[in-house]
Structures are given as C-alpha cells and as structure tokens.
Amino acid sequence: MKKKILGMGNAVLDIVAPVSDQFLESTNLVKGSMTLVDQEVSDKVLKEINPIKKDSGGSVANTMVGISMLGLESHFCGKVKDDQLGRDFVADMQKTETKFLCEQSSDGLPTARCIVFVTPDGERSMQTFLGASTTLDKEDIDPSFFDEIGYLLIEGYLWSSKTAREAINESLKIAKSKKIKVIFSLSDSNLVKMFRDEFLK
Numbered sequence: 520m521k522k523k524i525l526g527m528g529n530a531v532l533d534i535v536a537p538v539s540d541q542f543l544e545s546t547n548l549v550k551g552s553m554t555l556v557d558q559e560v561s562d563k564v565l566k567e568i569n570p571i572k573k574d575s576g577g578s579v580a581n582t583m584v585g586i587s588m589l590g591l592e593s594h595f596c597g598k599v600k601d602d603q604l605g606r607d608f609v610a611d612m613q614k615t616e617t618k619f620l621c622e623q624s625s626d627g628l629p630t631a632r633c634i635v636f637v638t639p640d641g642e643r644s645m646q647t648f649l650g651a652s653t654t655l656d657k658e659d660i661d662p663s664f665f666d667e668i669g670y671l672l673i674e675g676y677l678w679s680s681k682t683a684r685e686a687i688n689e690s691l692k693i694a695k696s697k698k699i700k701v702i703f704s705l706s707d708s709n710l711v712k713m714f715r716d717e718f719l720k
Contacts, residue, residue: 522669523592525620525699527690528579529652529676530597531631532608536568538636543644548636553645561648564634573604575611576633577652579674579704587617594618596664596690598655604630605651621659624651656682657689665693675706678714 543550546564575584583593595612599605601623608630612619631652636644655677665671671694677683694701703718705711711718 523594523667524583524586524670524672525594525596525664525668526579526583526672526674527596527655527677527687528672528674529577529631529649530575530580530595530599530608530621531577531633531647531649531652532599532604532611533572533574533576533633533635534565534568534570535572535574535635535637536570538568538638540638542567543636543638546646548644548646550638550644551642553633553647555647555649558629558648558650561632561634561646564646565632568634568636573607573611575608577631577674578676578706579672580612580617582672583617584612584615587615592618594620594664594668596620596655596659598624598651598653598659599630600624600627600651602629604632620661620664621655624654627651627654653680654682655680655686657685660686660689660693662693665690665697665699668694668697668699670700670702672702673704675704675710675718678710678717 583595586593609619628650631650633647
C-alpha cells in the first residue's frame with residue numbers, strides 16, 4: 520500500500536484580479552511585491568476588484584495539490600472559517616482530490632486570502648491577509664489524521680503563530696510515536712533568523 524502524505528500549512532485562498540498600474544498606485548501597492556495587510560484593508564480592496572479566478576493556496580497547500588495530481592494520496596490540515604472564501608478553499612482542494620482535514624471555524628477571523636493583482640504587462644503584485652490561518656491550534660489536530668501517513672510536511676511560516684506552534688508540536692509528537700518521517704519547510708530567511716534555535720530544537 521502506498522503511504523499517504525500529510526501537509527500542515529497556511530490555508531490561503533488566492534484571488535486573481537486584473538488591474539491597471541494606476542490602481543496599484545492608488546492602493547499604495549509596490550509592483551511585483553507581496554504585502555501583508557489587516558482585514559480592513561483587504562476587505563476594502565475586495566470590494567474594488569473583479570476577480571477572474573479563485574484557487575486554494577499557501578505553499579504547503581499547493582505542494583499537497585501537486586502531489587495529489589502526480590497520483591499520490593495527499594491530505595492537508597490548515598485553518599479556514601466557515602465563510603464563502605473558506606468554502607471555496609475546501610471545494611478547490613477537494614476538486615484536486617486533496618483531502619482537507621481540519622474543522623472550519625464558526626467564529627473568529629475570516630478565511631485568509633491573497634489578492635493577486637495582475638497588470639497588463641503580466642506582472643503580479645500581492646496583498647495578503649492571513650486571517651483564520653493563524654488560528655490553527657492543538658485542538659485542531661486529531662490523531663486519526665496520521666493513520667497510514669508516511670510523511671508529514673510542515674510549513675515553517677506557521678511557526679510565527681503561537682497557537683499553530685502548539686499544533687505543530689502536537690503533530691510532531693504523534694508523528695514520532697508512529698515513526699512518520701517529518702519534513703520541515705524553513706519557508707523564509709527572516710523566519711530562520713527569528714526562530715533558528717527553535718527550528719534546530
């Protein structure tokens with residue numbers, strides 16, 4: 520039997536919208552960059568664009584989808600709210616036959632989204648609100664997630680959330696008890712600078 524692969528990461532819905540260079544300037548976006556914003560800024564921009572595509576995203580979520588498309592059974596654990604964007608995220612994962620494991624939250628922050636602004640020259644500029652993805656916690660982790668799992672892939676970006684850190688540590692405990700191989704994505708050089716000792720531990 521082929522071993523399944525489990526990924527843990529930020530669950531972010533990518534929303535692609537064509538915009539003009541003038542729009543980027545009016546919203547203070549630096550062309551070609553990625554900017555983290557709060558909910559108020561993200562909500563405001565969402566009302567001003569006409570999306571042409573929505574896809575599940577986040578680096579580990581994307582990896583799990585890729586693995587599924589290559590023919591292996593992949594599962595994903597990340598936090599979304601039970602709102603329209605959250606339902607879009609889960610539906611998109613299921614469409615690629617990637618099993619979405621975590622319960623959707625009924626309250627708290629809305630589903631994370633990355634708005635991808637595409638200008639006429641094909642350049643993309645991104646604005647990300649991490650929302651519910653930062654609220655993954657220990658209670659979201661069920662030991663049954665690890666049945667028949669051969670590899671656990673953890674997204675380093677999650678480590679910047681205190682509750683997600685607890686979820687990761689719980690997952691590591693279960694993985695080690697079941698002799699599951701762990702893959703840890705460092706994600707970003709700044710994260711490594713901030714959490715190097717913890718990553719090494």
